Amino acid sequence: MRVAFLASEAGPYAKTGGLADVAGSLPKHLAKAGAEVKVFMPLYREVRSKGLPLLRASADLSFDWHDGPAVFSVWEEPTAKATVYFIEKNDYFERDGLYGPPSGDFPDNGERFAFFSRAVLESLRVLDFSPDVLHLHDWQTALVPAYLKFVYAEDPFFRKAKTLFTIHNLAYQGLFDREILGRIGLPPRLFHPEALEFYGRVSFLKAGLLYASALSTVSPKYSREIQTPEFGCGLDGLLRMRSGVLTGILNGADYAAWNPAGDAALARTYSAEDLDGKAACKSALLSAFGLPPLPRDLPVFGLVSRLAQQKGLDILLEAAGGLFGLGLRLVLLGQGEAGIEDGLKAAAARYPSFFGLRIAFDDGLARRIFAGSDMVLIPSRYEPCGLTQMYALKYGAVPVVRATGGLDDTIQEYDPKTGAGNGLKFAEAEPSAMIKSVRRAIALYSRKTDWMTLVRNGMACDFSWDKPAAEYLALYRALA
Ligand code: ADP
Ligand code: GLC
Numbered sequence: 045m046r047v048a049f050l051a052s053e054a055g056p057y058a059k060t061g062g063l064a065d066v067a068g069s070l071p072k073h074l075a076k077a078g079a080e081v082k083v084f085m086p087l088y089r090e091v092r093s094k095g096l097p098l099l100r101a102s103a104d105l106s107f108d109w110h111d112g113p114a115v116f117s118v119w120e121e122p123t124a125k126a127t128v129y130f131i132e133k134n135d136y137f138e139r140d141g142l143y144g145p146p147s148g149d150f151p152d153n154g155e156r157f158a159f160f161s162r163a164v165l166e167s168l169r170v171l172d173f174s175p176d177v178l179h180l181h182d183w184q185t186a187l188v189p190a191y192l193k194f195v196y197a198e199d200p201f202f203r204k205a206k207t208l209f210t211i212h213n214l215a216y217q218g219l220f221d222r223e224i225l226g227r228i229g230l231p232p233r234l235f236h237p238e239a240l241e242f243y244g245r246v247s248f249l250k251a252g253l254l255y256a257s258a259l260s261t262v263s264p265k266y267s268r269e270i271q272t273p274e275f276g277c278g279l280d281g282l283l284r285m286r287s288g289v290l291t292g293i294l295n296g297a298d299y300a301a302w303n304p305a306g307d308a309a310l311a312r313t314y315s316a317e318d319l320d321g322k323a324a325c326k327s328a329l330l331s332a333f334g335l336p337p338l339p340r341d342l343p344v345f346g347l348v349s350r351l352a353q354q355k356g357l358d359i360l361l362e363a364a365g366g367l368f369g370l371g372l373r374l375v376l377l378g379q380g381e382a383g384i385e386d387g388l389k390a391a392a393a394r395y396p397s398f399f400g401l402r403i404a405f406d407d408g409l410a411r412r413i414f415a416g417s418d419m420v421l422i423p424s425r426y427e428p429c430g431l432t433q434m435y436a437l438k439y440g441a442v443p444v445v446r447a448t449g450g451l452d453d454t455i456q457e458y459d460p461k462t463g464a465g466n467g468l469k470f471a472e473a474e475p476s477a478m479i480k481s482v483r484r485a486i487a488l489y490s491r492k493t494d495w496m497t498l499v500r501n502g503m504a505c506d507f508s509w510d511k512p513a514a515e516y517l518a519l520y521r522a523l524a
Contacts, residue, residue: 045079045520047071048175050164052157052184054083054128055301057121058090058142060405061350062295062431063181063212066262069298071126073513079520082173084164086137086156087119087130096121101129102170107162110227114159118167129171131163146405147382154220154248157184158228162191169201176524179516180209183218186252187228190240193255194231206523208516209256211249213428214270214277215354218248242278253282257523259290260516262429263450267292275426293516294453296509297434302411304439309408310415314440316503322415322440329416332409333375333400341490344373345482346417346441348410348432351380351388356423356446356473361387363475368398370479370486375400375417377409414439419485425473427451433467437502443467444485446478454507458488458498466502 053059055068071081085091101120106113114133121128131137136156144150165188168175180188189207196202224246225232234240240250253259261267267290269275271283283290304322305315311328314321326344330337338344349355357378360367367374376388376399385403392401402409414420420436422445429450433443442458445451447469458465468485470477488494 045517045524046173046176047074047079047081047179047520048164048168048173048177049081049083049126049179050161050185050188051083051085051181052160053142054085057085057094057128058088060142062429065298065431066212066295067181069296069301069509070513070516073296073509074517075126077513077517079517081126082171083124083126083128084167085128085130086160087132088137088142089139090142091130092138097123098130102167105163105166105170107166108229109159110229114163116163118171129167131160131167133159133163136160146379147385154218154224154246155227157218157248158187158224161185161187162229164188165191165196165202174201175205177520178205178207179520180207180252180256182210182212183216183249183252186218186248186250187230189255189257190230190234190251194234195229204524206257207255208258208260208519208523209252211252211259211261211270211428213354214249214275214279215426216249217242217277219245220248222246250279250282253279253286257289258519259286260519261290261292262295263453264292264294265453266426266428266449269426269449291519293512293519294450294507295429295431295434296512297431297438297507299438299508302435302438304415307411307415309411311412314415316440316500319440319499325412325415326418329375329412330373332412333402335373335375335400336397338373339371342371342373343418343486343489344375344416345419345421345444346413346436347374347376347378347421348413349376349378351378351384353381354425354427356425357384357388359423359425359473359475359478360421361391363478364391364395364399366475366479367482368395370482372482372486373398373400374421375402375413377402377404377406377413379403379405411439414441417441418489419444421478421482422446422451423473423478424448424451430454434505434507437466437505437507440499440503442485442498442502444481445469446473447471458494458501460488460494463497464501465498466505467498
């Protein structure tokens with residue numbers, strides 16, 4: 045099984061969110077399960093800054109682009125477990141930020157990622173890697189099935205290639221003006237509601253949804269939700285039409301990278317068998333955020349998130365008075381939309397002894413938050429999968445989540461009668477519902493036997509990649 049895996053971000057090279065975790069770890073597990081996988085991503089400034097020993101795999105490739113031949117190179121990471129290739133095109137990718145500054149987009153993102161998609165197809169030929177499956181992720185690579193259908197239809201090299209398009213987030217659609225079709229080498233007739241037009245604009249996402257051989261999302265629940273008007277972002281009709289080829293495969297967690305027993309970022313390591321270190325991580329976390337020590341019966345909550353509407357931080361802000369009235373502490377690490385940042389900063393100024401805020405992207409601090417928190421709060425309005433609840437479980441921080449998408453699939457409400465369950469969840473996206481769950485969590489926290497059962501249940505959860513990787517492989521086989 046020969047798989048070309050295309051993503052706009054992948055760990056440990058460049059990351060803004062969970063897609064990088066998936067694209068950095070799933071290919072290794074596919075390779076372990078026997079697939080031959082080549083990962084492709086852009087050579088961003090951020091990748092270069094890592095100083096990796098990259099080797100040039102191919103230079104001076106070119107294809108016709110709107111302003112003449114587009115010339116680019118392909119670099120290879122020789123130490124990676126699954127082969128990783130980087131597409132070098134400095135005028136598109138040698139910039140600060142992957143998609144734009146923290147709170148915005150580059151104006152030429154459509155062109156940048158259309159170029160990337162085309163460049164990978166051209167690279168495959170030069171690398172003589174004729175894939176059985178091209179596995180594509182989100183709008184940035186969604187044009188690949190359109191290029192295969194409208195540009196490479198007669199090309200024997202791609203005759204056998206099937207495509208799997210994975211939706212990590214339906215709300216990010218890659219919408220651009222009509223004129224872009226001419227600039228990216230696709231026929232203008234695709235500007236049509238039954239093709240790529242979406243309410244007067246060109247939707248890259250639609251190319252994936254319409255033309256990929258199969259579709260998947262990153263949790264079973266989200267695969268059902270997106271077929272409803274509430275979660276369908278205007279595309280639920282199309283998704284219902286394609287429901288026969290749409291499945292949900294829950295993401296995995298890479299426990300080689302996310303394990304409190306071997307995490308060098310922590311003040312002290314610990315495990316389910318020996319939790320002593322977790323208390324040290326908690327004190328270190330409170331002092332890192334300048335928060336006073338807590339009475340024994342009160343917990344610290346953590347939250348690590350992109351600051352986007354999706355994440356329900358408005359619900360958190362509305363609930364702030366009620367939450368801090370309970371005496372708990374909250375530490376939050378995030379970066380993103382300016383409006384949300386401002387709201388959080390105002391709350392941090394108002395509740396300085398309860399709420400610690402860091403506006404940044406900081407992987408080490410994210411880990412210290414999972415380790416030092418008793419609980420994590422995840423109030424998402426929607427969540428295709430969510431990885432922070434999985435990491436929190438492994439680090440012994442109990443998730444209190446909104447029951448949506450992958451959060452609902454991974455978290456089972458704790459039942460004190462049976463001792464089963466790994467967290468707490470609330471259904472309505474309302475401050476009152478959130479506060480009710482938080483109150484229940486604090487009550488459990490004060491009953492140490494229940495609490496330790498809940499923490500240990502979570503640490504014992506196994507979301508490793510072996511099962512999802514096998515599911516992807518079965519899906520590839522069904523296609524090829
Ligand atoms: P999403 O992909 O929607 O952002 P996920 O829960 O799937 O949500 O994944 C988020 C990933 O990004 C996790 O690995 C999380 O730890 C990380 N992350 C998010 N924000 C930050 C931040 N400000 N600093 C460090 N890591 C972050
Ligand atoms: C998206 C989703 C998130 C998911 C991640 C990885 O960014 O918002 O829920 O976990 O992709 O699939």
